Amino acid sequence: EVRLVESGGGLVQPGGSLRLSCAGSGFSFTYAWMSWVRQAPGKGLEWVGRIQSNTDAGTADYAAPMRGRFTISRDDSKSTAYLQLNNLDTEDTAVYFCTKGANYFDHWGQGTLVTVSS
Amino acid sequence: SYVLTQPPSVSVAPGKTARLTCGGNNIGDKTVHWYQQKPGLAPVVVICYNSDRPSGIPERFSGFNSGNTATLIISRVEAGDEADYHCQVWDSSSEHWVFGGGTKLTVL
Numbered sequence: 262e263v264r265l266v267e268s269g270g271g272l273v274q275p276g277g278s279l280r281l282s283c284a285g286s287g288f289s290f291t292y293a294w295m296s297w298v299r300q301a302p303g304k305g306l307e308w309v310g311r312i313q314s315n316t317d318a319g320t321a322d323y324a325a326p327m328r329g330r331f332t333i334s335r336d337d338s339k340s341t342a343y344l345q346l347n348n349l350d351t352e353d354t355a356v357y358f359c360t361k362g363a364n365y366f367d368h369w370g371q372g373t374l375v376t377v378s379s
Numbered sequence: 380s381y382v383l384t385q386p387p388s389v390s391v392a393p394g395k396t397a398r399l400t401c402g403g404n405n406i407g408d409k410t411v412h413w414y415q416q417k418p419g420l421a422p423v424v425v426i427c428y429n430s431d432r433p434s435g436i437p438e439r440f441s442g443f444n445s446g447n448t449a450t451l452i453i454s455r456v457e458a459g460d461e462a463d464y465h466c467q468v469w470d471s472s473s474e475h476w477v478f479g480g481g482t483k484l485t486v487l
Contacts, residue, residue, distance in 0.1 A: 306422065366422070
């Protein structure tokens with residue numbers, strides 16, 4: 262069974278940082294393209310960015326509003342993807358989902374809530 | 380950047396057919412995926428590659444994509460189909476994944 266489990270969310274002050282983790286199991290993580298998608302309260306889905314498998318280019322791409330503040334990385338030895346969130350703003354408050362898939366998102370984690378508030 | 384437009388809400392009676400649209404400029408030239416999201420849960424893909432059903436998705440779910448509109452069709456709607464539905468495409472010009480705003484399906 263494919264599982265994606267996010268962790269690391271919580272309450273952070275504006276300007277602060279958080280690192281989210283996504284632990285994968287039940288599939289070959291090494292070959293998986295991983296994305297992060299967020300959902301603000303009561304809003305739709307917003308793609309944050311993705312990281313290719315290291316067997317492909319291994320590069321990360323980001324949605325324009327996140328570029329320069331967010332960084333996606335991966336540790337295949339731990340079957341884990343990461344999302345580093347820096348210089349957070351109240352508008353970054355959302356549930357952050359980890360997803361798997363290069364051509365569409367075939368599995369999603371349960372999400373982790375990030376609340377940016379003073 | 381590429382924009383996908385979904386109606387905020389659609390209502391349908393049980394047993395009837397729901398048609399959920401996703402509009403975009405020449406979306407027929409792109410590949411559309413659809414996700415179902417029930418309250419408090421993560422999205423689940425119900426249609427991929429415009430019209431394919433992943434394993435475990437009922438045959439009542441179908442999709443097609445042409446011109447400026449992609450459509451998710453849910454036949455013989457059941458109470459359990461009540462959820463938010465999101466369409467998604469890859470925008471090659473910006474190299475971004477793009478989601479529509481989502482449609483809340485209400486089963487009357």
